[in-house]
Amino acid sequence: MRQRSAVLWPALVLLLAAAPACARRQADAPAAPAAGAESLRPRETTVRNVTAHPIGYRIYPAGRPEAVETREIAPGAVDRFPTAVALEVEFNTGRKDATYALDPGSPYSFRYDEGETIDLFLGSHGRADAVDLAPWVPTPQAVVDRMLELAGVTDKDVLYDIGCGDGRIVITAARRYGARGVGIDIDKSQIEASERNAAAAGVERQVKFVDMDATKADISEATVVTLYLLPESNALMRPLLEAQLRPGSRVVCHNYVIPGWEAKQAQAETMDADDGDKHHIYLYIR
Ligand SMILES: C[S@@+](CC[C@H](N)C(=O)[O-])C[C@H]1O[C@@H](n2cnc3c(N)ncnc32)[C@H](O)[C@@H]1O
Structure with missing residues (x-):
């Protein structure tokens, strides 16, 4: 996984600020788990780190914070969570604490957002042997x-x-x-x-x-x-x-x-x- 260069970074910040229609799609704000969702077949939710820094985060089944797992993900790594229910993930963006809900079976990536902040975005796949270039968002x-x-x-x-x-x-x-x-x-x-x-x-x-x-x-x-x-x-x-x-x-x-x-x-x-x-x-x- 490529490390972001310090020289490139200011240009990207400007670019992101100037590009309203983009292929980034953030994870959702937390939602209540669906009734009966526990009976669904587990699917693999993945969390990837596309940044150059290790990122600490907390993850737990939606509505069950007592089952929290605290993790640190290295740059380029992919964490895997077989789950039948939505997961909630908590992390610090560098400016504030954030909590998002992750769908069972969907891929997500920690990426740089504007400034030096980090956010969690929907990805396209959870394969560890390939880069996630962008989520599926069609060009009009x-x-x-x-x-x-x-x-x-x-x-x-x-x-x-x-x-x-x-x-x-x-x-x-x-x-x-x-x-x-x-x-x-x-x-x-x-x-x-x-x-x-x-x-x-x-x-x-x-x-x-x-x-x-x-x-x-x-x-x-x-x-x-x-x-x-x-x-x-x-x-x-x-x-x-x-x-x-x-x-x-x-x-x-x-x-x-x-x-x-x-x-x-x-x-x-x-x-x-x-x-x-x-x-x-x-x-x-x-
Ligand atoms: C933003 S969409 C663009 C789709 C299309 N080019 C368009 O403009 O309508 C990006 C696409 O890249 C694919 N993708 C992500 N990582 C990839 C990789 N390592 N190799 C090939 N495709 C990848 C995703 O599955 C997704 O369909």
């Missing part, structure tokens, strides 16, 4: 359309979406511009949804969806890459983009910049979408 279709326009996608392009979710970017590039495309996601259910969506759009012969950790992918045939990942994940993907993409390839990011690629930025714009948020798009030329 109008933003997808504009990202592809800005990149000038044509039928000569091969577009890779890193963390493709339901495949909408790859499928739109294939349907609207005749491009070939590859979507990579670590969540098998997203890959299956992408394949169904591609078939429904009639572009299944132009696109491929791969269930794998995108940080280990071969993307060297890509002429266009799209990213809607957290800022620290864009930074993590940067060496792979630099090592594998040919000069002239376009990289389009939704909401978050690629730190260190200021000189490669060709265009940046902000638009509204039907979710009521402002969305930022950044176009880079490798």
Whole structure:
């Protein structure tokens, strides 16, 4: 797991403050456990530490603080809690005490929030052998359309979406511009949804969806890459983009910049979408 650099940090703080529509989704405020929930099959709730510091926290089944467990999680580690009921987690963000409710079977990550504070966010998977690049949050279709326009996608392009979710970017590039495309996601259910969506759009012969950790992918045939990942994940993907993409390839990011690629930025714009948020798009030329 990458350690945040002190140089990078001020830029990220500004970026987060400036990016209202983001892929971060916080854990929920505590809720009462559902009646009869104890009879449900236990599912694995995971808590990951994506920060550079050890984090102490307390965790217990919702409504049963007497069963509290006190833990410290090292940077990069993943704690696992098989549970049939919601869990409550308490920690200090660096500024205040916080308590959140965790759903059985869901992945969560301690990440840096604005300033030096730490918060708990929904993640996408609990695998210890792979980085959690971002939770599943779809790019609104109008933003997808504009990202592809800005990149000038044509039928000569091969577009890779890193963390493709339901495949909408790859499928739109294939349907609207005749491009070939590859979507990579670590969540098998997203890959299956992408394949169904591609078939429904009639572009299944132009696109491929791969269930794998995108940080280990071969993307060297890509002429266009799209990213809607957290800022620290864009930074993590940067060496792979630099090592594998040919000069002239376009990289389009939704909401978050690629730190260190200021000189490669060709265009940046902000638009509204039907979710009521402002969305930022950044176009880079490798
Ligand atoms: C914010 S969503 C973006 C979905 C899609 N690209 C879009 O813009 O609509 C991020 C996606 O990254 C996936 N993801 C998270 N970590 C990953 C990893 N290590 N490798 C591949 N995909 C990952 C998640 O499962 C999620 O679907």
